[in-house]
Amino acid sequence: MKLIQFKLVTIICEPGLKNSIVDLSQELGCTGFTITEVKGQGNGEKSGGEIPDEKLKIEIVLELQLAEKLMERLAASYFENYSVITYAADVSVLRPSKFESEKS
Numbered sequence: 707m708k709l710i711q712f713k714l715v716t717i718i719c720e721p722g723l724k725n726s727i728v729d730l731s732q733e734l735g736c737t738g739f740t741i742t743e744v745k746g747q748g749n750g751e752k753s754g755g756e757i758p759d760e761k762l763k764i765e766i767v768l769e770l771q772l773a774e775k776l777m778e779r780l781a782a783s784y785f786e787n788y789s790v791i792t793y794a795a796d797v798s799v800l801r802p803s804k805f806e807s808e809k810s
Contacts, residue, residue, distance in 0.1 A: 709798035712805050713773035717764040717780065718744065719790045724762055727780070731766055734776055735807035740765045761789075767797060767805045 717727060724741065731739060742763045768776070773794050784790040799805060 707800065709800060711770075712767050712797050712799055713770055713794045714797045715766045715768065715773050715776055715792060715794050717766075717790065717792045718746070718761050719764065719784070720788055721760060721762050723784065723788060723790065724764070727764055727784075730779055730783070731764075731776060734779070735772060736766050736768055736776065737805060737807070738766070767799065769805070769807055772807050 719727060721743075728739060728741075742765075744761050744763045745759045746761060747759055766773075766776070777792055777794065780790065780792050
């Protein structure tokens with residue numbers, strides 16, 4: 707069994723951003739995502755259209771370079787005006803072809 711290293715990018719955001727974040731990830735070449743409804747609270751300010759405590763967690767497994775590009779675009783597009791956080795973790799996968807960029 708050979709495990710291949712990828713990144714798991716996790717995005718916690720307002721539900722209203724779902725479509726634009728998914729569209730951005732697909733535009734960059736991401737092959738899939740998982741979305742979960744979550745609740746939580748941080749120390750940041752809330753944006754005007756935000757529903758208190760309701761968030762989405764979008765998880766995407768992807769190659770390192772694509773993870774960095776996605777996170778840069780998320781920061782540039784959303785961090786200033788929306789309640790969005792993102793982080794990445796190392797993951798090992800058995801089926802790398804499921805997560806390799808369509809634009810490689």
